[in-house]
Amino acid sequence: MKIAYYPGCLAQESAKELDMATRFVCRTLGIELVEFPNFSCCGSGFIDEANEALNIAINARNLAIAEKAGLDVLTICSTCQGMLQLARVRMQDPAMRSRVDAALKPIGIEYKGTAHVKHLLQVLTEDIGLDAVKAKVRRPLQGLKVGAFYGCHLLRPADEMESESGEEPHSFEDLLSVIGATPVDYRGRVMCCGFPIQFVKPSTASNVAGRQILDAKRHGADAMATPCPLCHLSLDAYQNKAAKEVHEHLDMPVFHLPQVVALAFGASPEELGLSRHLVRTDAALAKVRAAPPA
């Protein structure tokens, strides 16, 4: 399949490892990524707080770029997914539509609403299909217990996200199962990572993150995996702060979603930039190596 690749800001800079893993997974599965140097940032939810119409217009422009090429959009960030999808929903409101169109049309941009926005998780589980993913597994992640961490904007508001059930999602766990890992069931998997207020009130943000990591740990997770680089920042880069807030030793490796898939496809830690994580992933990788073959 061929799809417009919307990497988002982080995967192009401080979360490069996410981009590396995404490319590995897509290469393996024959997903052709079409790149557009004119895509802008999605606003990450913050522009929506400051100016809703501006936020919708910025993302309608992004969508129009893919539409013009006749492609759907692939996201690798729950927040990008949420913001682009939000634009699709809000553009159905006639008042918003005419306001945004009035800004876009004079500069030759026409938004039609024909491009769908799909997160990599959806593309893998719905478009490619779990059987096809399974067929590419060379090193099942046997013995690794993984807590999936969805990220809010992939799931909610469920009626706007055109995705699976926001309350009881299971696609991520299904994916983890076909790559040989054991998904861990815990409340935190659908909770918030705290990142949006990391700079507003760091202690509260880290408290929220700490609760979810601790929850995964108490349910036996060896590692967590997330489809969102913002969640990854909160859970990995700020994990030391989270641990302080919940007064526990956490030491929880956190993978980006395509990293766990690529590992199962046979990628090396170097190809996936695992050394760029703040919490070491060695112990989790050792578990996979030590596991008896399936």
Added chain:
Amino acid sequence: MSAETIPVEFAVYRFQPGKDTAPRFQTYKLDLTPHTPVLTGLLRIRDEVDPSLGLRYSCRSAICGSCAMRINEKSRLACETQVGAEVARHGRIVIEPMRNQAVIRDLVVDQTPFWREYHKIEPHLKLDPRRPMPEGKATPMTPAQVERFKETPRCIACAACYSACPAAEADPSFPGPMALAKLYRFAVDPRDTARTERLLKIQPGGLWLCMRCHLCTEACPKDVRPSERICDLKEMAIAVQGATEMGSRHAVGFKENLKDRGQLNEMKLVRATSGFAGMLGQLGQGIRIYRKKPEIMKKPRKIEGMDELEKIYAALDTPKKEGP
């Protein structure tokens, strides 16, 4: 024709602070038709099996908002949740009291913090004393004015949103989704004269602790959509006051950030939000992250088509400060 019954296992949280040393789960097994409300099951347990079970309820019709509790971890009304779907999904029904409010007994919680936050936002019309409402007459509103309330008048104050809220869980200074949705309701009421004052008060009053997780919108049985109204309140507060709080500085800083290159400049955003002094406080963590991810110091690539983005900003981001 009566529907077939199914075996339903309830695992119900039991705890009497001061009497029990720790909470426990008690199991009850009933045969019920799939469409039976969870509340009906709990009342059968209380009436036929165990009269000591403590729970709140009243109307049984999703109107009074009394029977909110956690059902298989989700905060919702017991009277409108059917046993069949829960058993199909989870095998059994785990019943717990709402979160973020202390347990008084079993499923009954102390709602003091929830109501305290509600009263703090002064949930009543503040009228201009010089222009009292005409006695015995309705105050006409245009359809557009009514539309602005969105779904907020539907709120039944069940507190399911407060129970589901991770900000309320982590930080008691957050007013909670219901209080903020109520605030919105009064802030858009054309009869209310305290709009500016309300918005000035709520910025430092915890508005910016909302993380936009939308768990409140998921939990709300009346589709009030508190998270979306909180987002509206943030935009309204910025329009009245500008970017004065950490939260509003971050939102406005983000918006301004994109004007340079169309992509996020991470370091510049931190500076806009926290200021130099704040950045200094985060220096240690910044260095820790920089050592693994040096790109945090790098300016991002400038997108192609910046001129389009600039024109979109020019068209839609004209200053609209209302001033206090």
